[in-house]
Each structure stands twice: as structure tokens, then as C-alpha cells.
Amino acid sequence: MRRPPVGRLIALLAVMLLGLTGVVARLSMLQVREGGAYEEQGYSQRLHTFTLPAQRGSILDASRQPLALSVEARDVYADPRFVTDAGAEAARIAPVLGMRIAPVRRALEAEGSFVYLARQVDLASAARLQAIELPGIGFLPAPARSYPAGPIAAHVLGAVNIDGVGIGGLEYQYESTLEGTPGELRQEMSPGGVPIAQGTDELSAPVPGDDLVTTLDRQFQYQVQEACEAAVRANHAEDGTVIVMDPQSGDVFAMASCPSFDANAYAQTPPRDRRNTALIDAFEPGSVNKVITAAAAIEEDAVSLGHTFQVPDHMMVSGLMIHDSHHHPTEAMKLGDIIAESSNIGTAKVAQQLGDRALAAYLERFGFGRTTGTGFPGETSGDVPPLEWIDATLATVSYGQGLTVSPMQMASVYATIANDGVWVEPRLVSGVVDGGGTFRPSDAPATRRVVSADTADTVTRMLASVVEDGTGTLAQIRGYQVAGKTGTALKVDPETGRYGRKYVASFIGFLPASDPQVVIAAIIDEPATIYGGVAAAPLFQQVAQYSIQRLGITPGDPVTLPPSALGLR
Amino acid sequence: MSLPARQVAAPSPRPAPSRTPAPSRTPAPARTPSQRPTPDRARRAPAALARPRVHLGFVALSGILITALVVGLVALNAVLAQTAFHMNAAQERLSDLRRTNVELTEEAARRSSPEVVATWARRNHMVTPAVGEVHVLHVPGSGR
Numbered sequence: 001m002r003r004p005p006v007g008r009l010i011a012l013l014a015v016m017l018l019g020l021t022g023v024v025a026r027l028s029m030l031q032v033r034e035g036g037a038y039e040e041q042g043y044s045q046r047l048h049t050f051t052l053p054a055q056r057g058s059i060l061d062a063s064r065q066p067l068a069l070s071v072e073a074r075d076v077y078a079d080p081r082f083v084t085d086a087g088a089e090a091a092r093i094a095p096v097l098g099m100r101i102a103p104v105r106r107a108l109e110a111e112g113s114f115v116y117l118a119r120q121v122d123l124a125s126a127a128r129l130q131a132i133e134l135p136g137i138g139f140l141p142a143p144a145r146s147y148p149a150g151p152i153a154a155h156v157l158g159a160v161n162i163d164g165v166g167i168g169g170l171e172y173q174y175e176s177t178l179e180g181t182p183g184e185l186r187q188e189m190s191p192g193g194v195p196i197a198q199g200t201d202e203l204s205a206p207v208p209g210d211d212l213v214t215t216l217d218r219q220f221q222y223q224v225q226e227a228c229e230a231a232v233r234a235n236h237a238e239d240g241t242v243i244v245m246d247p248q249s250g251d252v253f254a255m256a257s258c259p260s261f262d263a264n265a266y267a268q269t270p271p272r273d274r275r276n277t278a279l280i281d282a283f284e285p286g287s288v289n290k291v292i293t294a295a296a297a298i299e300e301d302a303v304s305l306g307h308t309f310q311v312p313d314h315m316m317v318s319g320l321m322i323h324d325s326h327h328h329p330t331e332a333m334k335l336g337d338i339i340a341e342s343s344n345i346g347t348a349k350v351a352q353q354l355g356d357r358a359l360a361a362y363l364e365r366f367g368f369g370r371t372t373g374t375g376f377p378g379e380t381s382g383d384v385p386p387l388e389w390i391d392a393t394l395a396t397v398s399y400g401q402g403l404t405v406s407p408m409q410m411a412s413v414y415a416t417i418a419n420d421g422v423w424v425e426p427r428l429v430s431g432v433v434d435g436g437g438t439f440r441p442s443d444a445p446a447t448r449r450v451v452s453a454d455t456a457d458t459v460t461r462m463l464a465s466v467v468e469d470g471t472g473t474l475a476q477i478r479g480y481q482v483a484g485k486t487g488t489a490l491k492v493d494p495e496t497g498r499y500g501r502k503y504v505a506s507f508i509g510f511l512p513a514s515d516p517q518v519v520i521a522a523i524i525d526e527p528a529t530i531y532g533g534v535a536a537a538p539l540f541q542q543v544a545q546y547s548i549q550r551l552g553i554t555p556g557d558p559v560t561l562p563p564s565a566l567g568l569r
Numbered sequence: 570m571s572l573p574a575r576q577v578a579a580p581s582p583r584p585a586p587s588r589t590p591a592p593s594r595t596p597a598p599a600r601t602p603s604q605r606p607t608p609d610r611a612r613r614a615p616a617a618l619a620r621p622r623v624h625l626g627f628v629a630l631s632g633i634l635i636t637a638l639v640v641g642l643v644a645l646n647a648v649l650a651q652t653a654f655h656m657n658a659a660q661e662r663l664s665d666l667r668r669t670n671v672e673l674t675e676e677a678a679r680r681s682s683p684e685v686v687a688t689w690a691r692r693n694h695m696v697t698p699a700v701g702e703v704h705v706l707h708v709p710g711s712g713r
Contacts, residue, residue: 066674069674072671148682149678149679149682218683222683545703549703549705552705552707555707
């Protein structure tokens with residue numbers, strides 16, 4: 001009988017013991033020393049965090065009718081790994097989504113595990129597609145922005161991008177108010193995507209955004225836009241701008257840029273047509289600016305209402321020939337006549353008595369050279385030439401050439417006169433409605449006195465004479481005394497950098513003259529008939545008629561007109 | 570498992586070890602001397618009669634308790650599951666109603682939009698009066 005190989009057995013045992021010791025040591029390291037790290041790693045692999053989008057707040061008009069709101073929709077995606085027959089699936093998907101087959105097929109054949117087929121699909125279409133039960137097709141909740149009033153106030157509202165973030169207008173300006181706070185769901189899930197029963201399951205609910213209440217009146221806005229579009233068509237003009245505002249509160253009732261566009265088709269609209277011309281565009285105001293020269297001259301006692309000027313139809317200033325809009329012999333004119341007849345030469349003479357520093361100071365006090373405070377994205381501050389001015393600059397600035405302003409800045413000037421000389425910051429938003437339905441009004445608008453109430457009253461009388469028997473007779477409204485001013489401004493040709501042959505026609509005014517309730521600015525860009533009194537005054541008149549009906553404005557007592565040397569009165 | 574000490578009150582003919590299960594709740598025979606068992610019966614009783622009676626009672630009581638517990642737990646679980654189901658259904662309904670509310674709000678806003686109303690009016694041969702043809706009548710104190 002052979003002896004057992006004791007030595008080898010002992011060696012084998014030793015090797016086995018060594019191996020086991022190694023295994024135990026490694027296990028100890030994994031379980032004890034590095035156990036915490038592996039546990040953490042495993043937990044992080046199981047833990048999934050989902051962001052829950054917050055409901056975006058609505059934008060409402062003054063009577064709380066929605067101008068913009070978010071509706072539920074679906075993003076449709078595909079996981080191409082599970083698509084069995086891309087061609088057949090694409091042929092079934094494309095008609096439901098209103099797409100062509102080729103791009104859908106390309107998406108289904110793409111590399112990777114996720115590709116969007118369509119975003120913000122309406123629920124009905126998504127449900128139809130879901131009913132087909134195609135492999136590899138999934139749906140994600142995604143809110144879509146809807147503008148139920150279509151083109152109404154489209155230039156003011158702006159838009160959101162595909163991810164629901166504001167990219168223009170009020171949507172962009174009030175992004176932090178509207179967006180809300182996204183929620184979060186943290187769930188421990190198995191590799192198959194099934195929530196683990198006893199695992200982490202924490203929900204932090206999203207907080208919806210606040211609703212924005214604008215000062216715009218949906219019905220009024222529509223009427224104003226319609227009138228503006230009609231005026232642009234009738235005058236064969238490029239575009240038009242109308243602002244209707246309350247001179248006391250600064251609330252903007254309507255703000256129209258025409259031609260308009262459907263807010264639901266923002267992305268398909270050329271950027272040029274999406275501009276809110278009332279705030280973004282700067283133009284040379286022309287004769288509507290004479291109201292500042294007149295107000296400054298009266299406030300500074302540079303000119304009295306009874307003072308008579310000898311006014312020719314042209315004048316050489318610093319080597320620049322300036323002239324009135326029509327030929328006339330040298331005439332005796334009082335300040336009221338100069339404004340009523342819109343004489344450039346007369347206004348330049350008034351400005352010479354006032355001086356450049358005083359005029360520049362009043363331009364600044366009326367808000368030129370800075371934004372109006374609406375905070376609207378892209379709002380222009382306009383441009384006023386820096387002092388010292390040569391005589392030609394003083395002359396041209398006095399009648400509104402050689403400086404630029406936005407229509408809103410110009411409307412604010414007239415609102416200041418209408419508000420007894422107190423400038424009020426214009427506003428488009430009156431407050432917000434929070435998730436609990438509580439209305440929180442916006443801060444009171446900033447105000448500042450620009451001219452005395454007496455000066456404002458005197459200027460109002462002059463503006464009333466413009467409509468009564470001056471250049472603005474087409475703005476008259478039966479039974480109401482309207483105060484306003486025409487403007488006909490030459491435009492600079494962007495190619496040559498010099499004045500060309502195109503004009504901006506405008507009429508800005510308020511009514512009733514004795515107790516102004518509404519300020520209206522009507523501006524027509526490049527009309528066939530260049531004069532503000534012809535192209536823009538009828539638009540003002542029409543919008544004023546709507547204002548009377550919509551706002552219930554009563555006629556008020558008439559104001560006395562200023563003295564005339566032309567025998568106008 | 571032993572019963573509480575207060576239930577181990579009846580005297581026993583011979584001292585039982587402390588771990589012996591307590592006698593049943595039958596009235597203690599020691600109070601009526603005439604019914605007191607003879608020493609022989611007394612010696613046999615714990616072995617032949619008392620032990621099975623104690624075990625049966627214990628088993629029955631435990632059975633009832635366990636059954637009641639199980640039934641209670643199942644019932645509670647069922648109620649919880651049902652409540653969760655109702656809550657889930659209610660949340661889904663709330664979600665549906667919210668969605669419907671938004672959809673209807675949007676639909677109402679779209680249909681009441683001035684442009685839609687104006688288009689409808691034109692289609693029905695209504696016309697907007699020309700400027701100046703509208704005469705506004707003012708009642709004192711009603712205007713702005």
C-alpha cells in the first residue's frame with residue numbers, strides 16, 4: 001500500500017488556505033473598507049431625478065381675458081433601437097403629425113436611443129398616434145404656448161421658444177414672473193425602470209408662474225390695430241404705429257404696430273415685422289416736437305402769447321437753408337399761430353430766444369435721450385445731439401429734425417401736457433395674479449413735474465387751436481374739443497446718410513382738451529400723402545372715436561384759444 | 570410562553586414548578602371542601618387533565634388572536650390599497666379637470682377674440698358704422 005502524499009496534501013492545503021485568505025481579505029476590503037463608496041455608487045445608479053416643469057403663467061388683458069396661456073401638449077420621440085420597420089412606421093406617423101414621411105423616416109433610422117419626432121404636439125394628435133401603438137415611439141408631457149387672440153397685441157406679447165422660455169416682448173421681460181419654479185421627483189428605480197417600493201421617493205411639486213395683468217384692452221387693441229392697418233393700406237405706407245394711453249396713470253390701453261402678425265406664428269414671421277415699433281423704433285419726430293419748444297419758451301418766459309414774430313417762409317441759419325412746408329409771404333405770427341400753422345421758421349425764432357441750453361434741458365426733462373421706463377426689451381432711448389449746438393442744430397431740433405425719439409417718448413410728452421405738466425412713467429403691466437388668485441398691483445409709476453400747470457394749460461390751448469383752425473382739422477370730432485399737433489418729418493436715407501424723399505407723418509393729441517382722458521399717438525411711416533394732417537390725423541380721429549365709445553369719455557367744457565395775429569380767430 | 574402571573578392564582582394540590590403553565594380560569598375547587606379531589610385524583614389530574622386543557626385554551630386564544638391580527642392586517646392593507654387607488658384616481662381626475670379647464674379657457678378666449686367675433690359678424694352681413702356715425706349719449710356722472 002502506497003503512503004498518502006502528505007507533503008503534497010499539506011502544500012495543497014496551504015495553497016488553498018492562502019487563496020481563501022486572499023479572498024477573505026479582498027472581501028473585507030470590498031465590504032468593510034470600500035463598502036461605503038460602493039453603496040453610494042449603487043444608490044446613485046438607482047436614484048433618478050426627474051424635473052417637473054412648472055405651469056407658465058398667463059398674460060391677461062385689463063379685463064383678465066387671456067392673451068397668452070400655456071396648454072398641455074406632448075413631445076413625440078423615438079428610440080430607434082426598438083423601431084422594427086422605419087419605413088412603415090414613418091408612413092403611419094407622418095400624416096398624424098402633419099409631417100412629410102422622409103424626415104420622420106430619417107429620424108427613426110438615426111443612431112442612438114433618443115430622437116425627437118415632433119415637439120408640442122396637440123393632445124388629440126398625440127392620442128391618435130398613441131393608439132397606433134408603434135414600437136419605439138414615446139411621449140413626453142410638454143406645455144405649449146397659445147395666443148388665443150391671434151394677432152391682437154402680438155408685437156407687445158412677444159413669444160417663447162420651444163422650451164417655453166420667453167424670447168421677446170413681455171414674455172421675455174417678465175420671464176422670472178411667468179416661468180414659475182420647476183418641481184423635482186427623486187425616485188430609486190430598478191435597472192428596468194420600475195420604482196423600488198421601499199426606495200427613495202421624494203416629490204417636490206412645481207410652483208406655477210404668476211399671471212401677468214396688462215393694461216391693454218383686448219377689444220380696444222383690436223379696433224386700434226384694424227384702424228392702423230386700414231390707414232397704412234389707404235396711405236400706401238410702409239407701416240404704422242398707434243399708442244393710446246391714460247395721461248393720469250400712464251396706463252397704455254392699446255399699442256399697435258401694423259401690419260400685424262399672428263402671435264402663434266412668431267417663428268414664421270420675419271424679424272422686421274415682429275418689431276414693436278412703438279418702443280423699439282426711433283424716428284425724427286418733426287413738427288410734433290414743437291410742443292416742447294413752445295412749452296419751454298412759455299415756462300422760461302422767453303416768449304409771451306402776445307408777442308408777434310415776423311415769419312418768412314425760409315431762413316438761412318449757420319449756412320443751412322431752413323424753410324416752412326409751404327410758400328408764404330413774411331407774416332406776423334404769435335406763438336399760437338406758429339404752432340397752429342406749424343411754422344418751422346417761427347419755431348426756430350422762438351428757439352433762438354430760448355437758447356440751446358434751455359431747449360436741451362427741456363428735451364431731457366420731457367424724457368428724451370432715455371427710455372420711458374416700461375422696461376420693454378429693446379426699447380430705444382432715442383438720440384439727442386450733445387451740446388454745444390450750432391444755430392442750425394438749435395433751429396432744426398426746435399422743429400423736430402436732427403434728433404430721434406420713440407413713439408412712446410413722444411406720446412409721453414403729450415401725456416405730460418395733458419396731465420397738467422406732470423410726466424408719468426407709461427406702463428404696460430398693472431400687476432400680477434399669484435397662484436392663490438391674489439392680485440398684486442405693480443409699483444406706482446414714477447412721476448416728475450416738467451412744466452407748471454399754467455404752462456401746460458397754455459400749451460393745451462395752442463394745441464386746441466391746431467385742430468380748431470390749424471393744420472390738424474381732420475382730427476376734429478363733433479361735440480369734442482381735441483388738442484393735438486401734426487408732424488411731417490423727413491427721413492434719413494440709410495444708404496446715403498442724408499435726408500431723402502421719404503417722410504414720417506404723425507398726429508399726437510388728447511381729448512377732451514379741458515379735461516384730457518386719453519392721449520393718442522398716430523404715426524404713419526412713408527405714406528404716399530406725406531403730411532401728418534392728411535395721413536395721420538384721420539387715423540387719430542378714428543381711434544379717438546373708439547376711445548370715446550370704449551372709455552365713455554364725456555365732451556367737457558371748451559378751452560379758450562390763444563390770441564392770433566393771422567386773423568384765425 | 571407563559572401566561573401573566575396574576576392568572577396563575579389557583580392553588581394546586583402540589584407545588585408546580587414556576588414554568589408550569591397556569592391552570593385554566595375555572596373557579597378554584599379549593600373553596601368548596603366537599604368537591605376537593607382525593608389525593609389520588611389530585612395526583613393524577615395535573616398529568617392527565619390539566620395540561621391538555623391549558624394547551625387547548627392557549628392554542629385557541631392564540632389562534633383567535635393571530636387570525637384577528639391577520640384579518641386586521643389584511644383588511645387594513647386592503648383599505649390602504651383602496652384609499653391609495655381612490656387617491657390616485659382622484660388625482661388623475663383633478664389633473665384631467667385642470668387640463669380641461671385650461672383647454673376650455675383657451676377655447677373660450679379664442680372664440681371670444683374680437684377678430685373672430687368681427688369675422689363672424691361680417692359673415693352675417695353686419696357692418697361697422699363709419700367714423701362719426703356713432704352718436705354717444707352721455708348720462709351725467711357716467712363718463713370718465
